[in-house]
Structures are given as C-alpha cells and as structure tokens.
Amino acid sequence: MDSAQREVLQEVEKAWPQQVAYLQALVREPSTLGNEAGVQRLMQGTFREMGLEVHTFEPDLGALSHLRGFSPPEWGYRGRPNVVGIWAAGGTGGRSLVLNGHVDVVSPEPVSQWSYDPWGAQVVGDRMYGRGVLDMKSGVSAMVYAIRAIQAAGLRLKGNVVLQSVIEEECTGNGALACLDRGFIGDGCLIPEPFPEVLVAQVGVLWGRIKVRGSAAHVMSANRAVNAIEKTYALIQAMRELEARLNKEKHPAFREVAWPINFNPAILRAGDWPSTVPAECTLEFRMGFYPGTSAQEAQAMIREQLLGAAARDPWLKENPPEITFFGFQAEGTVVNFQESPVIQTLNAAHQKVTGRALTPFASTATTDSRYFLLYYNIPATCYGPRGAALHGIDEYVELPSVLEVTKVIATFIWEWCGLG
Ligand SMILES: [Zn+2]
Incomplete structure (x- = not known):
C-alpha cells in the first residue's frame, strides 16, 4: 500500500x-x-x-x-x-x-x-x-x-x-x-x-396472490358452508410440497445451502364477522426459485402446482383459485x-x-x-x-x-x- x-x-x-x-x-x-x-x-x-x-x-x-x-x-x-x-x-x-x-x-x-x-x-x-x-x-x-x-x-x-x-x-x-x-x-x-x-x-423471487372462494353462511349452518380459510390451507400445503421438492433437487450453485428455496405465506385476508363463515380468502405469498428458470416459467410452475392441488378437492375443482402475480418478478x-x-x-x-x-x-x-x-x-x-x-x-x-x-x-x- x-x-x-x-x-x-x-x-x-x-x-x-x-x-x-x-x-x-x-x-x-x-x-x-x-x-x-x-x-x-x-x-x-x-x-x-x-x-x-x-x-x-x-x-x-x-x-x-x-x-x-x-x-x-x-x-x-x-x-x-x-x-x-x-x-x-x-x-x-x-x-x-x-x-x-x-x-x-x-x-x-x-x-x-x-x-x-x-x-x-x-x-x-x-x-x-x-x-x-x-x-x-x-x-x-x-x-x-x-x-x-x-x-x-x-x-x-x-x-x-x-x-x-x-x-x-x-x-x-x-x-x-x-x-x-x-x-x-x-x-x-x-x-x-x-x-x-x-x-x-x-435465487429468483416471485410475489403472488391466491384468491379462494368459499360459500358464506351463518355459523348455525356452517356444516353446509365452505370455509374459504380452510380451503386455502390445502393450497398452502401444496406450495410447501413444491418448496420441499425444489430444495431436494438443488441447483449446483446452492449445494452448500441447507434450504435455498423458501415459500412464505405472508398476508392472509378473510372474513369480517365471527358468526359468518368466510366466503373469500386472499393469500399473498413470496416464493423463491432457482437461477436458470425465467420468472414466467416460475409462474407456470406455481400455477400448475396450485391448480393440481385444487383438482383433487371437489369444491376447489369446481371453484378454482384465482392466481395472480404482482411485485417481485425477479430472476x-x-x-x-x-x-x-x-x-x-x-x-x-x-x-x-x-x-x-x-x-x-x-x-x-x-x-x-x-x-x-x-x-x-x-x-x-x-x-x-x-x-x-x-x-x-x-x-x-x-x-x-x-x-x-x-x-x-x-x-x-x-x-x-x-x-x-
Ligand atoms: Zn437489502
């Protein structure tokens, strides 16, 4: 020097x-x-x-x-x-x-x-x-x-x-x-x-939003209604499965990283009355993905995972979730x-x-x-x-x-x- x-x-x-x-x-x-x-x-x-x-x-x-x-x-x-x-x-x-x-x-x-x-x-x-x-x-x-x-x-x-x-x-x-x-x-x-x-x-990062419909009802007939919050659980579970799969099939640049891909269910909005079954639930999330995958490909991967899970649920099959992306579309x-x-x-x-x-x-x-x-x-x-x-x-x-x-x-x- x-x-x-x-x-x-x-x-x-x-x-x-x-x-x-x-x-x-x-x-x-x-x-x-x-x-x-x-x-x-x-x-x-x-x-x-x-x-x-x-x-x-x-x-x-x-x-x-x-x-x-x-x-x-x-x-x-x-x-x-x-x-x-x-x-x-x-x-x-x-x-x-x-x-x-x-x-x-x-x-x-x-x-x-x-x-x-x-x-x-x-x-x-x-x-x-x-x-x-x-x-x-x-x-x-x-x-x-x-x-x-x-x-x-x-x-x-x-x-x-x-x-x-x-x-x-x-x-x-x-x-x-x-x-x-x-x-x-x-x-x-x-x-x-x-x-x-x-x-x-x-990693790449996407922000997205899932809107799930239920059917509203007074809680006294809740057994016949569909609770949108509970239907959203199934979709969170599906995203956790995608996350686990991506963390198992690691990109070589992340070999040393224990858990490179993180799904974060971040903001949940549903319901407005304790005695009414919520008829709508919106989840905003953040999801990681690997380099080499474009933001569009990552969107498609997430859609496929969510719609696949929806198809296995009789209600969600008839009322598929609305999936949109906003904010980070980062590769x-x-x-x-x-x-x-x-x-x-x-x-x-x-x-x-x-x-x-x-x-x-x-x-x-x-x-x-x-x-x-x-x-x-x-x-x-x-x-x-x-x-x-x-x-x-x-x-x-x-x-x-x-x-x-x-x-x-x-x-x-x-x-x-x-x-x-
Ligand atoms: Zn910073």
Whole structure:
C-alpha cells in the first residue's frame, strides 16, 4: 500500500464518528414503501455536499413496463424519487463504477416486540439498532464515506463513479431498473448489501396472490358452508410440497445451502364477522426459485402446482383459485468467483485491508444486482457489513464491521477506477 492509499484509510478512520452520526440520520428517516422522500432529500444533500452531479427522478412506469426484469407494482411513484450522484473522473483510462444502495426499508411491525425504537438508531456497545440499519443503510453510509475519504485525501479517480440511491429494492427492484434505463451505468457495480462474504448466486423471487372462494353462511349452518380459510390451507400445503421438492433437487450453485428455496405465506385476508363463515380468502405469498428458470416459467410452475392441488378437492375443482402475480418478478443469477472482475478486485481489496480472502456466498434472497448481471451485462456483486435480524425484530449492525467495509470499499474503488 503506498502513502496515498494509506492516507485514504486514515481519512476513513478520521471521519468515523461523523459516519456513525450520518448512519443515525439515515435510520431516523422511516423510509418504508411510499415514505422515501425524506431520506432521498437527505441523500440529495449529501451528494451535493460532495460536489457530485446530482440527478433526482421518479421511476417512469410507462418507460419501464416493457423492459426485461420489470416487476409490476400495485402502487405509483409520485414523490418517490431515485437520487443519482456522479463523481466525474479526474483522469482518463480507468474503469467506471456504479455504487448502488437502496434506501427503502420494510415495516418494523410488530413494533411492540422491539427492545429499541426501530427509528431511534440507538448505539449499544458495538451495535446500532434500527429498521434498515443493516438492510442497508450502513452499506449506503459505507459507499458515501469511502468516496468522501478519497476526496478528503485530495485524490481523483481515472473513471467515473456513479452513486445510486434507489427506492423499491424490497418489493420490485424498479428503482435500480430506472437508473439503468436512464443510462446511469458503469463498467462494474458494487452493492453494499449486508453480506459479509461476497455474493456469487441469488435465487429468483416471485410475489403472488391466491384468491379462494368459499360459500358464506351463518355459523348455525356452517356444516353446509365452505370455509374459504380452510380451503386455502390445502393450497398452502401444496406450495410447501413444491418448496420441499425444489430444495431436494438443488441447483449446483446452492449445494452448500441447507434450504435455498423458501415459500412464505405472508398476508392472509378473510372474513369480517365471527358468526359468518368466510366466503373469500386472499393469500399473498413470496416464493423463491432457482437461477436458470425465467420468472414466467416460475409462474407456470406455481400455477400448475396450485391448480393440481385444487383438482383433487371437489369444491376447489369446481371453484378454482384465482392466481395472480404482482411485485417481485425477479430472476436468479450465478456468477463465477474466478471470472468476475468485480469480485476479483474486491477480494484483493478485502485481503489488503483485513488480511483475509472472501468466500463465495449464495443468497436465498434477491438483490438489485440481478439487473446489472442479467440485462445490462455489467459485472456486479454484493458485499457489506455484518449484523442480524434484517426484516426482523431488533435489527442491528455491528459498527466495527461498517468501518472495515468502508475501508475495503475505498480500497476497491481506487483499485477498480485507478487513481488519477
Ligand atoms: Zn437489502
């Protein structure tokens, strides 16, 4: 490591208290679906302060809906912008880089089960608690402070860096897709999602909805009615069987993963009166599937499984469930650890900073990196801080890992783009 590089890492250390406060400010913005405006204003301010060329725009459904990888939302994008900041190269001959982070977070409910305020960003020992602190506002702080450290050391890069602060990673991915569609691309992409090892494979994910009809009746004749909730059980069971089958016939990239494919019956809506048999039940679910299967093929597989189960039930055979898909229509990815230039450079940076090589990680969830890999042919991966309980109760990040990741990302940036 030469003196310029050592200086950058010293700048990361120097700004650490500031970075912790910045992460707290990000977490204190409750940026659930539809409520991202506040955090994006903050990001816009950050990018301006850093002297970046700032672009703020809402995803345009008309422009996106014909693109590969598009996921149909059931909500709009008014007042929900992406923010992109470009740090122009100070020299030529280097590679450009996209640093992408999502600022949307999932609901913290049930909040009554938390030991800490989910929007409080409380620091306890080495941990910071809060919804989104791990997934992935600490990663966003790392990419911002990595660039800030390079700037503070008075250095310039030989390739452009494009910082993308996107919405909708948790439900469609259309935020990232909108950035790429607008031409905010690069020769490589790193997303500091909270994977302490480096992402080489991710499953595909579908969101769907099953509507089951019963026949309403007063409970005094319930023996002659059909309870829609109970009929839905049979379909949940059928999805569990599909899940078990897929986990038995493992994709080779997930050989080391105990249970790669997860079915989640997530939201159940039925009934409106304790003394009335519910005549309708709607189940919203999330289902994983393997890379190499298209979203359309995965839809067909799910339909076949559900309609097959329905055909074995006299009521459901006559009243088949209505199956629709919305939100995530995300396809899976696999990359070769040895052949990805982004992973190779990141691994070298990680070794330089920590003395330890990264190991390949296969994720049972999706990330926005799929767009870069599948539809824009841009080498991409995810790597970021350590913590626990993302999407759960008492989500936290281990702060020392955020500092380490920031140093690794700073090192990765200058190795990838080249110092000008
Ligand atoms: Zn995430």
